[in-house]
Amino acid sequence: MGRRRLPRPPRKPPTPRARGPRFLERPGIWFNQHLKTVIETLGRLRANPLPSIMTVAVIGISLALPSALYVFSENLRAMAGGWDQTAAISLFLDLKVDDQKAATLADQLRNWQEIARIQLITRDQALAEFRDLGGFEDALDKITKNPLPTVLAVYPVPEHASPERLEILQERLLDLPEADFARMDTLWLQRLQAILDLVQVVALLLGGLLGIGVLLIVGNTIRLEILNRRIEIEIMELVGATAAFIRRPFLYTGAWYGLLGGLTAWLLVTLAILILQGSVSRLASLYHSEFRLAGLGFSDTLNMLGASILLSFSGSWLAVNRHLRGAEAH
């Protein structure tokens, strides 16, 4: 057995320890232990890549779904917001009404108290615009007579912008002898707004459900991890590890899952936007729009990561509280 030294005498019998938070007694060691655990738990995830990746992927997908739905509805909202300047009512005049009469009528309407603004689109302007839209040049060239009517775009004052008031205004406009027919343009916008509200509530509900899913997934993963390391935990308890010390790596593992899962979700949403960006731009250009899809903003991203970490941490906390009660004397 070779050379041996005698063990040192044990130190004098320890005095009962003072109570109080232990990190206040030795802050450096407390901090070092935490930092060590943070690094060790990441190392453990890396040492076991396949199950770790699967858990992270499940969290990522669960969070990507509601986030994507949210981004989608935010984009639609931004797009719809761009159309706020659309006239509430388009009044199509009879083909017999010439430009001068139309201008007089427009002046007349500008005096109505319900109306804030009138934009006159003459038949020639309408034809030119139509030509610009593309694809119709050939057809238009074959037409000798301009088939398009004069249009008065009517912008109501805000007090008369509600659907009911607009309907009354529409009736009044139709009573004019020059009027052919009138179309309410903002009604579908209001419907779209209502649909968007619905989509966001669905995103919220979905987010809530999938969030609970993340909580349970991480909880279960940590539970299995605890069961796998039963023997190690038992031995640590035998040599005097505190409950906090034994719990710590599992809690940090949960937080890691949350961070990595959140980053995965961000990546998935961002990738989806990149893939869709091309098609959306093409579609938008057909509508003479410069519209571009917006991704997750900085604060949205932080919120998502925060939620992900919080959910995963809570999941591991639940598992740890259920399965690690600390050293027990039976």
Added chain:
Amino acid sequence: MIRFQNVFKRYPERGEALSAIDFEIQTGEMVFLTGHSGAGKSTLLRLIGLLERPSRGQVLVNGRNLGTLPRREIPYHRRQVGMIFQDHRLLPDRTIFDNVALPLVVTGVHPREIGRRVRAALDQVGLLKREQATPMALSGGEQQRVGIARALVGRPPVLLADEPTGNLDPDLSREIFELFERFKYVGVTLLIATHDFGLVNDLRHRTLTLDAGRLVGDTGAW
């Protein structure tokens, strides 16, 4: 250092494991605890390590009444009591060094200090050269010595050993007991449960004998 006062331990399944146990062990004593299997040796050790609490009576270690020790104080008590098991209880996926370092790691000892103390402990049990091996690569006697190094690395004033030589041949057993005797000389209080009556008679230390949960013999200090 260790005092039992009228201690009973009853299990719902197997009835009384210990009855009316009374004894006191002074600091720096080395005491054998003998008796046949099932006599209650392990139960008695488990009460000292606070793996269990007595059904009745009081266990005092180092002046502390274990009966009133709150649960969150248990880890701090266990740091004062090194425990050695027949099945070693080593972590098979960790090196010898990491196994021995465990009590220091959980206590938050500085890494530099851990290296120094782990090597000192391994040196004492003659396994300094095997620190990077895993337990599976060691013989039974070597594994037991790793268990001993782990128990003493935290320099606890009390060492408990439960059948430490149960699986070892006589020569190895003697070596282990000689190791324990050296700890006695530096003031560690040792309580060693064994049914190796031959060795107990040869080594001549105070011996407590248990039979069916009762203390039937105490040779007193030699």
